[in-house]
Amino acid sequence: MPLPLATLAPVLARTALRxxxxxxxxxxxxxxxxxxxxxxxxxxxxxxxxxxxxxxxxPGQTNGTARWRRTIRVGSNGPGVEVDATALGRLRLRRV
Known part of the structure; x- marks a missing residue:
């Protein structure tokens, strides 16, 4: 049995408002x-x-680097995207 649309209207309105x-x-x-x-x-x-x-x-700190480079293609000669993700980081601890 199909559901009347009038009962769904408040739910749809609340979702659309959110x-x-x-x-x-x-x-x-x-x-x-x-x-x-x-x-x-x-x-x-x-x-x-x-x-x-x-x-x-x-002494007193640790440095880190990371790099990931890849080329992702659709098919062997299809269109592609080059992804180059690089991160630099430093953790420094010292007594105060």
Missing amino acids: YGTVALAVYALTSLREPARRDQRAEDAMDDIDEGLRLRHE
């Missing part, structure tokens, strides 16, 4: 903030990182 509120909040936050500037020194540092995971220990 998603609409979230969409409006996200739109307001993205339109109000200024675009972040690109620091060329940081870009150059990330380009110089070798592929793989590296950790370096010095």
